[in-house]
Amino acid sequence: MQQANTPSLWLDRDRVEANIRRMHEHLLGLGVRLRPHLKTCKSMPVAQMMQAAGASCFTVSTLAEARYFHAQGLHDLLYAVGIAPGKLEPCAALMRSGCRLTITLDNLTAASAVAAAARQHAVSYRVLLEIDCDGERAGFAPDTKTLIQAARILDQAGCEVAGVMTHAGGSYHCRDRDCLRRAADNERDTTVLAAQRLRAHGFAAPVVSIGSTPTASFAGDLTGVTEVRPGTYVFQDLVMVGLGVCTADDIAISVLCEVIGHRAEHGELIVDAGWMALSRDPGNSDQDGQCGFGLVCDLAGGLLDGLQVRHVNQEHGVIADHAGRAIDLSAFPVGTRLRILPNHACATAAQYAGYHVMAADQDQNLYWERCSGW
Ligand SMILES: Cc1ncc(COP(=O)(O)O)c(C=O)c1O
Incomplete structure (x- = not known):
């Protein structure tokens, strides 16, 4: 880490392992399959x-x-963004190459496009109908007639109506555990209701798929659900800390940066990690806003009390004390290396081509590539 290029993205393998183990044990204990989100x-x-x-x-x-x-050998994949008709041919190509791909949709126009493409390409698309469980983003209302109409359109074209899915994005606005538990129950109840309606109309709809890291973490009873799709849990981040899902010690990725100057009159540090390195994600606006664009750690990963990235430009980050006290700049001469914990792990990781990997039992650093693009 002393020699590595800055800014660079570091992954703590032991923390990733612990995050995976904790979530998998919790969900397997609730009797559901895990379908982790790899985004x-x-x-x-x-x-x-x-x-x-x-x-x-x-x-x-x-x-x-x-x-x-x-x-790389993973064959059972759910593409969990509502299907764009222009992507149906690439989906068919993936299926022809042996991928058990499932797609999602939440409107009749998309259902008709899938039906037309199924006939044109002679493929049977496997589809989950997306349900809106909290008004946060996309999905059929669970009690709407169009849900059944969409299922019919797909079925008549020989497609497989595999079931329903939702993502409880509204859970990110919760401020306490009770709210998170209610969000988890609501996510379950809404999708189970939609699946029951499909079954009452003659569709097998075996899959009931839910998932966000906050609701997966706080779910206590998943009766009727068949699979859960958390994604952020693998790295955790400051949004999850703010929600009470984890602690800062669970966050498994950080950005290594270096002090490049001081704003002496303000008692602030300038580092070589701006929004290109951290992302411009301000975290969760429902939370107390104490994280700025990331919290600051020393090289060993220990949080430096009160320090946050207050401002970001493209390649500059300004580190300030949360309470407005002047930082003792002599403790952070130019060249000091620091690590920044991410507000939103997905957004920060997306700035990089790969991870420098560290682990307690490993002397040499590994590098793990990421895929990117669409
Ligand atoms: C469809 C879908 N499923 C699962 C997830 C995973 O949620 P989280 O990032 O909270 O783990 C997301 C996140 O955006 C999503 O959009």
Whole structure:
């Protein structure tokens, strides 16, 4: 770490392992299958750690991820972004190459496009109908007629109506454990209701797929759910700390940077990690806003009390004391190396082509590549 290029992205393998173990034990204890979301790590060695913990099916957020992970031997993939008609031919190509790909949709136009493409390409798309459980983003209302109409359109074209899925994005606004537990119960109840309606209309709909890291962490009863798709849990981040999902000691990625100057009149440090290195994600606006664009650690990973990245430009980050006290600049001469914990792990990791990997039992650093693009 003393010699590495800055800014660079570091992954603590022991923490990743612990995060995977904790989530997998929790969910397997609740009797559900895990379908981890790979959008956070986008890296095969991390997926292999999930496999070692028992995962055999996965979720992706781009077709680039689907192609990358399929080429590396993962064959059961859910592409969990509503399907764009223009992506149906690339999906068919993936399926023809042996990928058990499932797609999602939440409207009749998309259902008709999938039906038309199924006839045109002579493929049977496997589809989960997306349900809106909290008004946060996309999905059919669970009690709407169009849900059943979409299922019929797909079925008549020979597609497989595999079931329903949702993502409880609203859980990110919770401020206490009760709210998180309610969000988890609501995520379950909404999808189970939608699946029951499909079954009452003659569709098998065997899959009930839910998942966000906050609700997966706080779920206590998943009766009726068949699989859960957390993603951020693998690295954790400051948003998750703010929600009470984990502690800063669980965060498994950090950005290594170096002090390049001082703003002496303000008692602030300038480092070579701006938004290109950290992302511009301000974290969760519902939280107390004490993290700025990331919290600051020493090289050993110990949090430096009160220090946060207050401002970011493209390649500059300004580190200030949260309470407005002047930092003792003599403790951080130019050349000092620091590590920044991410607000949003997916966004920060996306700034890099790969991870420098550290672990307690490993002397030499490994480098694990990530896939990128769409
Ligand atoms: C469809 C879907 N499933 C699962 C997840 C995973 O949620 P989290 O990042 O909270 O683990 C996401 C996150 O955006 C998602 O969009």
